[in-house]
Amino acid sequence: MVIGDGPPPDAAIDPKLYRTYGMVPRVRTSSRNDILDAALQVVDAEGGADLTYDSVAKQAGLTKAGLMYHFPSKEDMMIAVIEHVLTRWRSELEAELGVPLEETTLAERVRAFVTFAGEGGVTRGEFVIFFETLRRPALAGPCRQYLQQWFGFGPSTDPTPLMLTWFAANGMWIAEATGIVEINAAQRTALVDAMLRMVGGDER
Amino acid sequence: MVIGDGPPPDAAIDPKLYRTYGMVPRVRTSSRNDILDAALQVVDAEGGADLTYDSVAKQAGLTKAGLMYHFPSKEDMMIAVIEHVLTRWRSELEAELGVPLEETTLAERVRAFVTFAGEGGVTRGEFVIFFETLRRPALAGPCRQYLQQWFGFGPSTDPTPLMLTWFAANGMWIAEATGIVEINAAQRTALVDAMLRMVGGDER
Known part of the structure; x- marks a missing residue:
């Protein structure tokens, strides 16, 4: 050594x-x-x-x-675990986008999130960590920073379609990660397609 | 006494x-x-x-x-707390429906849930209890029974519009209860209206 x-x-x-x-x-x-x-x-x-x-x-x-x-400290460990989860999520989202975060629009980021969330790849453990961290103010920093950077819905424009799609995509991965629903391949495709239509437009 | x-x-x-x-x-x-x-x-x-x-x-x-x-036992206490939460949710949903649960369609129950979730009345504490219970198999019974009774999406018909709306309504209350987003009155109205349109039809 x-x-x-x-x-x-x-x-x-x-x-x-x-x-x-x-x-x-x-x-x-x-x-x-x-x-x-x-x-x-x-x-x-x-x-x-x-x-x-x-x-x-x-x-x-x-x-x-x-x-x-x-x-x-146990807090060090908790922060490291949530950073670990967020790092994986961010890299999945970035791979989905294919361009640097700074060059993307909110609509593109929501679309990338729909695809990511629609893959059903978020584990129960990741759910537990994400929400356990959110409910502890001392630990919530990294989560809020991630949410703000990727999905900060500004007040200036009508955010309804994007926000609604984002809520639906979140509802979907949470329901799957916690085992509330099981979704088969055909349902998954139909749900993701419907969400992508809700984001609207193919403008880049 | x-x-x-x-x-x-x-x-x-x-x-x-x-x-x-x-x-x-x-x-x-x-x-x-x-x-x-x-x-x-x-x-x-x-x-x-x-x-x-x-x-x-x-x-x-x-x-x-x-x-x-x-x-x-602590398990008795946890089960009682989740039953307490579910009792409140059920009675809000029943008040929204105005008719007995047995006489309602899934679409009507989803619509009632959209209105309930759109009111932003679910507390952080209720969120914590609901999801803490879901992740503990020994405690999950009452939650799963509630979900199955109210929102059991059968495989026979295309569940996409109802399921998508249900995901969106869940995503909305979770985001609000955990403080991920703040929603003002105009946004709330627009979101609930959009969700109710997603359920489709006014058939009873």
């Missing part, structure tokens, strides 16, 4: 070692991502458990101290 | 007294409703706390033992 390239093995057990020797820990992304995926699996499971150091450490195959090395 | 009309004062402190004397407790509805309202206030508050015996007892002005007299 190259010194400085990720924590030495002991650091995963005792994060204080770093401070003792004045080292700055560099965490490998893959390991951090693995932990965040494990956290999602904890809430994703049937009868999903709450996110605690114990439940996440167990799912990730780490000691509690090893987990606390990555996330010194 | 008339004997048998509600628990004697001591029973609120020690529910075992009932068993000792072989009495069957009769709980006054108002008191039970007050506790359930208090439980909603706990999760409704900014930065809403989790529903625990301690948080609910504190909000309701009861001792923990007094609360446990009403709800011997």
Whole structure:
């Protein structure tokens, strides 16, 4: 192991070692991502458990101290999990758009969201994290920033068609992620087509 | 106090007294409703706390033992809170319909739901309870029964317009209850009108 390239093995057990020797820990992304995926699996499971150091450490195959090395407070961990969810959503939406966010209109972003939401790919775990975060003001920052950046409905024009479509797309992924409804392939195609028509126009 | 009309004062402190004397407790509805309202206030508050015996007892002005007299297990309490929420929703929807549930069509029930959801009267606390319950299989029964009874979309006909409207109405109340969007009076009217048009027809 190259010194400085990720924590030495002991650091995963005792994060204080770093401070003792004045080292700055560099965490490998893959390991951090693995932990965040494990956290999602904890809430994703049937009868999903709450996110605690114990439940996440167990799912990730780490000691509690090893987990606390990555996330010194539970709030750090929660923020990281929601950022993890939002990063995936943003990259799916950007792939759908095919152009940088700054060059898009609200209508195009709503259309991309309809397609993304219509794919049924949002997990129960992602739903739990998104809404758990929204209801905790201390954690809501990243969610609100994402919503404002992608779906900030201004007051200047009539927002009804776009807002209605956005509500419908949200209702659809939430209903699917929570298991309220099951949608077959034909229904999915018909729903997405109807939503895309609601956005209106093919102007770019 | 008339004997048998509600628990004697001591029973609120020690529910075992009932068993000792072989009495069957009769709980006054108002008191039970007050506790359930208090439980909603706990999760409704900014930065809403989790529903625990301690948080609910504190909000309701009861001792923990007094609360446990009403709800011997935390699961009993959670089921009662969701039933409390669903009872309110059902009675709002029934008032909107004006005729017994059995005499209504799915389209009429969706239309009633649009009006109810469009009033913006669902609280953050109700949202938290509804979705917390949905994600816990042991607690999900009452929610699924409500959804099946009111909004069971059968596979026989094309459900697209009704389902889409139902998704949009759900997306709207969820967005408002969680504070994702603010909707002014003109927007609200325009959104509800558009949703009612989506349900289509004025057939009864």
